[in-house]
Amino acid sequence: MNPSPLRRRHLSVAAASAAAAALVLSACSGGGSEDGSVEITFLSTSDEDNTALAEALIEAFEAENPDITVNLDGRPGGTEGDNLIKTRLSTGEMAEVFNYNSGSLFQALNPDQNLLDLSDRPWADSLTDDFVSVVSTDNGLYGGSYGSSFAGGIVYNGAIYEELGLDVPESWDDFMANNEEIAGAGYDPIIQTYGDTWTSQLFVLGDYANVHAQDPDWAEQYTAHERFYAEEPALAGFRHHEEAYESGYFNENYPSATFEDGGSMLAEGTGVHYPILTTILSSIRFNHPDAVEDMRFMAIPADDPQYTSATIWQPDGLYIPNTVEGEQRDAALAFVDFVTGPDACSVFIEAVNPTGPYVNGCELPADVPPLVQDVQSYFDSGNTAPALEFLSPIKGPNLENITVEVGSGIRGAEEAAENYDRDVENQARQLGLEGW
Amino acid sequence: MRAGRARKVRTLGTARHAYPLWFYLPAAVLFLVFFAIPTFASFYFSLTRWTLFDQEFIGLENYIQFFREPQLYQSFINTLIYGFVTSGLKVVIGLALAVLLTSALVGRNYLRSVIFFPVLVSTIGVGIMFKALLDPFDGVVNGALETLGITGPGWLTDPDLALLTIAGIDVWKGLGIACLIYIAGLVAIPQEYYEAARVDGASKWAVFKSITLPLVKPATGTVIILSLIGGLRSFDLIWATTGGGPGFSSDVIGSVIYKQYQAGFYGLSTAGNVVLFLVVTAIMVPISLMLNKREIEQ
Numbered sequence: 001m002n003p004s005p006l007r008r009r010h011l012s013v014a015a016a017s018a019a020a021a022a023l024v025l026s027a028c029s030g031g032g033s034e035d036g037s038v039e040i041t042f043l044s045t046s047d048e049d050n051t052a053l054a055e056a057l058i059e060a061f062e063a064e065n066p067d068i069t070v071n072l073d074g075r076p077g078g079t080e081g082d083n084l085i086k087t088r089l090s091t092g093e094m095a096e097v098f099n100y101n102s103g104s105l106f107q108a109l110n111p112d113q114n115l116l117d118l119s120d121r122p123w124a125d126s127l128t129d130d131f132v133s134v135v136s137t138d139n140g141l142y143g144g145s146y147g148s149s150f151a152g153g154i155v156y157n158g159a160i161y162e163e164l165g166l167d168v169p170e171s172w173d174d175f176m177a178n179n180e181e182i183a184g185a186g187y188d189p190i191i192q193t194y195g196d197t198w199t200s201q202l203f204v205l206g207d208y209a210n211v212h213a214q215d216p217d218w219a220e221q222y223t224a225h226e227r228f229y230a231e232e233p234a235l236a237g238f239r240h241h242e243e244a245y246e247s248g249y250f251n252e253n254y255p256s257a258t259f260e261d262g263g264s265m266l267a268e269g270t271g272v273h274y275p276i277l278t279t280i281l282s283s284i285r286f287n288h289p290d291a292v293e294d295m296r297f298m299a300i301p302a303d304d305p306q307y308t309s310a311t312i313w314q315p316d317g318l319y320i321p322n323t324v325e326g327e328q329r330d331a332a333l334a335f336v337d338f339v340t341g342p343d344a345c346s347v348f349i350e351a352v353n354p355t356g357p358y359v360n361g362c363e364l365p366a367d368v369p370p371l372v373q374d375v376q377s378y379f380d381s382g383n384t385a386p387a388l389e390f391l392s393p394i395k396g397p398n399l400e401n402i403t404v405e406v407g408s409g410i411r412g413a414e415e416a417a418e419n420y421d422r423d424v425e426n427q428a429r430q431l432g433l434e435g436w
Numbered sequence: 437m438r439a440g441r442a443r444k445v446r447t448l449g450t451a452r453h454a455y456p457l458w459f460y461l462p463a464a465v466l467f468l469v470f471f472a473i474p475t476f477a478s479f480y481f482s483l484t485r486w487t488l489f490d491q492e493f494i495g496l497e498n499y500i501q502f503f504r505e506p507q508l509y510q511s512f513i514n515t516l517i518y519g520f521v522t523s524g525l526k527v528v529i530g531l532a533l534a535v536l537l538t539s540a541l542v543g544r545n546y547l548r549s550v551i552f553f554p555v556l557v558s559t560i561g562v563g564i565m566f567k568a569l570l571d572p573f574d575g576v577v578n579g580a581l582e583t584l585g586i587t588g589p590g591w592l593t594d595p596d597l598a599l600l601t602i603a604g605i606d607v608w609k610g611l612g613i614a615c616l617i618y619i620a621g622l623v624a625i626p627q628e629y630y631e632a633a634r635v636d637g638a639s640k641w642a643v644f645k646s647i648t649l650p651l652v653k654p655a656t657g658t659v660i661i662l663s664l665i666g667g668l669r670s671f672d673l674i675w676a677t678t679g680g681g682p683g684f685s686s687d688v689i690g691s692v693i694y695k696q697y698q699a700g701f702y703g704l705s706t707a708g709n710v711v712l713f714l715v716v717t718a719i720m721v722p723i724s725l726m727l728n729k730r731e732i733e734q
Contacts, residue, residue, distance in 0.1 A: 079698035086700070090488045108700060110489045194593075197681060253573045255593030255682060397699030398507070398684075405683030410595050419506045426501060430485060430701050432492075 038331040039069045043088075043095035045081060046074025049282050049352055053147070056351040061338045068331045070097075082108075089114045094321040096332040099146045102134040102317045103390040106143065109319075115142040116320040121333070123340045123360060131359035134390045135317040143317025144340030147348060148364075149356040150278045151297060151375045152206040152311045152387060157272050158296040158370060160187060168298050170305035172240060175273075179249045182272050189249040191271035192407055195258040200403040202275035203244065203300065204229075205387060207237035209309040210302035212385035219391035225428065225435040230417040236303060238413035238420075241406045255408065260287070267291035275300065277313065278355040281371055285353055292353075297374040299383070309383035310375065314390055315359060393431055396423030482707035487700065498707035511680075511687040512715075518603055518674075518688055519667030519719075525607045526663045527656060530614030535648065537615065538622045548619070552612035559609065563676025566605050567592060592678050595685035602677050602686060606670065614659045621655025622648065657727035661720065668716045689715070 044054045051074065058070045073095055075081045082105065088094045089109060100106065109115065117140035118124065124132075124141060135143030161168075164185055169175040179189035193199045211218050214233045221227040222234075229235060244250070251257065251271050263280050265271035267288035274280070278297055285292050299310040318339055320332045338344055345362035348354070354364055356375045364372065378384050389395050396402075402420050405411040411419070428436040482498055484491040502508070537548050554562065569576050570591035578588030591601040625648065633643045671690030674680060680687035680695070689712050696705035 079700075082700065083698070086488045108487070110487070113489060194682060197679065255590055256571050256573065397695055397701075401681060401683050404681055408595065408682050410683045410685065422504070422506045425504070426696070426699070426701055426704060429497075429501060430487070430704070432485065 037067045037069065038327050039071065040096035040328055040331045040335065041071045041073050042335065043073045043075055043098035045077045045099070047077060048286070053348070053351040056347050057339055057344060060344065060347045061335055064338070064343070065331075065334060068334065070335060085109070089321060092321075092323050094323070096324045096328055097318060097320055097335050099316045099318050102131070102143060102314045103387075104393040104395055105389075106135060106317060106319075107137070107393050111137050111142045111319075112139050114321055116322045116324065116329070118142060118144060118320070118333075118336065121337060121340075123337065126342075126361040127340075128359045130312075130386055130390070131314050134314045134386075135319075143319050144336040145315050145358070145360045146318045146339065147315040147352065148354040148358045148362075149315055150313050151299075151356050151378070151384075152202055152277045152313060153275065153297060153299045154206075155266060155274050155276050155278060155280055155371065156296050156298060157266055157269050157294055159294040160185075160269055160272050161296070169301050170308055172236075172301045172303050174305075175301045176243070176247065179247065179273070183249060187269070188251040188265065188271040189273060190244055190251075191257075191262045191265050191274040192250045192254040193257040193259055193262040194254055194404050194407065195256045195261070197400040197404055199259050199262065199276060200407050201400050202277070203241035203407075204237035204399065204403055206275055206300045206311050207234075207240065207302075208388045209299065209311040209383075209385035210236065210307045212391075213302070213307040213309050213383075219388060222388075223392045223394060223428075223433065225433075228417075228421045230414060230421050235413065235417050237300075238403075238406055238417045240300070241403060242413040242416075245407050245409055250407070259283070263287060266295065269294075278371060278375060281353050281355050281369065292369050292371075295369065295371045297371045299378060309385055310378035311387050312356065312384045313387050394424045394427050394433070396420055396427055398423045478706050479710060481703055482710045484703045486703040486706070488702060491703070494703070498704045499711070501704055502707050502711060505692065507684045507687055507692060508689075510684055511689055511692045514599055514686065515668055515670075515688040515690075515715075518599060518606075518670055519664050521600070521603045522606045522610070522667040522670075523660055523663040525603070526610060526614040527659055529607065530611055530659060531618050531652065531656070533611070533615045534618030534622055535644070538619055548615075551615050554609045555612035557609070559672045560676045562605065562609050563673050567677050570601065593682055595682050598678050598682065598686040602674055605677065606667070606673055609673070610663060610666065614663060617655050617659050617662075618652060621652040625651045657724075660727065661724050664723065665716060665720055668719065669712060 042054065042058065044050055051072070054072050058072060061070060062068065075084050085094075085098065085100055086109065100109070119136075119141040121144070123144065127145060131145055131149075132141060135141060135145075160182070164181055166178050166181065167174075169178050182189040211233045218227055218234065227234070229238065251265060253261075257265075259276075259280070260283060262271075262274050262276065263283045264287065266274050266280075267284050268291070281292065281295060284295060297310075299308050302308045318336050320329070320336060324332055340360050342361060345358070348358070348362065349365055354368060354372055356372065357364060357379060364376065368376075399420055402411075402416050402423065406413055406416045425436060481491070483493060483495060485494050485498075486492075533551060537544055537551070541547065570578070572578055572588065572590040572593055575588075575591075577591070581588040589597055592598050629647050629651075630643060633647060638646070669690055670688060671694060674686055674688055674691055675694065678686045680691040689708070693705045693708035693712065696708060
């Protein structure tokens with residue numbers, strides 16, 4: 001999910017002002033260090049869900065650690081936030097603790113040079129191998145975990161599936177057959193929202209688990225510049241996107257609809273299939289709480305049903321810059337220990353809907369919404385693979401525009417895939433990879 | 437020749453400056469720190485692979501890479517279309533409005549301020565406003581068209597239309613400046629010419645063609661240069677309305693460079709900026725020389 005396209009970007013004024021208020025309040029209450037108290041800052045994205053979560057975590061942490069005050073600082077999401085993080089790290093102005101993507105964006109922070117090694121922390125052994133691999137380099141483990149994993153695929157309206165008596169499709173053809181019935185019943189079969197361009201990538205990014213199922217070495221060879229999106233099996237994502245466009249199954253306002261509109265269409269039942277991340281559940285819970293039980297998840301179907309599997313995104317990491325020293329470093333470590341450790345499980349579960357399994361041993365509650373159970377069932381049957389960004393450092397910055405082209409009929413699948421293969425060259429060269 | 441040079445040297449050496457040289461020092465320091473050094477630094481960084489954390493000198497590789505961008509050709513064409521369309525429309529409409537607004541018209545000053553008003557508004561604000569107005573489904577514009585029985589197009593979402601729509605918004609926003617320059621040019625034309633033409637019985641069109649048009653040429657030159665430079669390096673309005681989309685259909689060089697910054701390719705996008713600088717210079721210098729030459733010939 002490199003240039004963070006797959007993160008919710010809407011910046012809420014309310015959230016920003018809440019963060020500002022929190023800053024002012026904590027600045028007022030911040031005592032001197034002569035009484036043994038320490039003040040640190042936690043830099044986090046300032047969207048609504050995340051601000052509420054960060055505040056809840058800080059409150060629980062301060063209750064247990066009365067000597068430590070944690071100030072919350074907000075930052076924008078998306079590429080603007082990426083640049084802010086890099087600038088502050090490179091100028092030594094970074095907050096004591098910050099959360100940020102794991103995977104390829106994390107690697108771009110030069111962790112060995114800028115971050116504190118956390119491999120000796122008590123929670124290090126509780127992390128899943130998948131997560132450890134996306135917050136580590138050869139020299140160390142740099143990230144605590146921040147929240148649950150999530151899946152990318154098709155979120156669909158289960159109530160309409162039930163009403164029409166449809167089965168979850170195993171193959172792409174089954175999926176298109178379902179779409180035909182849905183269209184016949186007067187609903188929009190596929191929701192697309194190019195008003196937020198990042199949402200257009202899911203046909204391709206969510207298909208990666210299917211590629212991985214057919215060829216587990218694909219990511220490695222892709223990084224070595226030996227495999228290409230313009231060839232099968234990876235081309236399937238682009239091909240399916242083109243087919244979906246040509247079938248005319250999209251909602252009429254797809255060129256300008258936004259992520260939130262997509263959530264509303266899904267929740268109100270005007271549209272049935274939305275290729276998106278399961279994090280959309282938070283938005284639906286916020287805007288349409290009654291619809292949460294109707295929301296279900298399926299992997300993007302492969303051409304051959306035996307390969308159909310769910311693509312999984314790892315949660316963000318929690319990092320400490322290595323310029324932090326002394327009692328502030330101890331306080332920052334205590335905060336990361338708390339958030340990643342078992343004590344914060346209940347805070348996470350209460351503050352945000354988990355959208356997939358946790359990576360630090362936190363158990364999902366028994367009464368999770370059906371969508372999360374669907375994700376879990378893919379894990380239980382072993383039909384999952386990490387998203388490509390966790391296996392390869394290469395992600396072209398223009399994928400979202402290229403997929404908008406495919407989904408708007410501007411360009412065909414093969415040409416678009418070729419363009420994307422050229423687009424990733426910039427990234428590979430920037431990283432100085434061999435063979436590019 | 438020799439004598440001339442000698443005199444020049446002498447005047448330079450012994451000229452009595454109005455202020456001591458060190459009075460210029462603060463300005464020179466500001467110029468160096470905020471202009472000269474960053475300019476040369478950007479030329480240097482365009483030759484490096486630069487991640488903000490470290491840099492590696494890679495020669496001209498960024499420039500080679502920049503010209504290999506798949507979208508560059510399209511965005512270059514778009515930049516030219518955008519620059520020339522906005523500039524041309526500003527000249528034509530700006531002159532027409534200026535002629536109208538210098539004639540004896542009721543509410544002339546009010547109309548002048550109405551036309552100048554959009555210049556005062558922030559470009560990003562204008563972009564966001566038009567994005568809402570022109571939304572193909574909830575927008576006011578298509579809503580109004582619908583009451584007339586017309587199905588409005590996707591102004592900003594139709595790939596064939598997006599760039600021209602933005603050019604239209606740009607003209608709406610920038611017309612005030614063009615109009616202002618023309619009004620200044622028009623009122624500077626001596627009334628005697630018009631009176632003489634009227635005595636000779638010239639038609640209104642003949643007066644416009646033979647007196648007004650040639651005599652506002654300096655103003656036309658200024659409008660063309662200003663709006664063409666603005667159009668060629670346009671970015672903010674395009675970013676606020678379509679972000680270069682749908683797909684890449686309204687991408688210009690400026691937005692391609694910005695996307696590279698976003699992606700963290702700092703050296704590459706700095707190279708793009710140098711290229712943009714050279715392109716704008718290559719187009720503007722001949723045009724401005726040509727316009728100025730005509731002015732002198734007059």
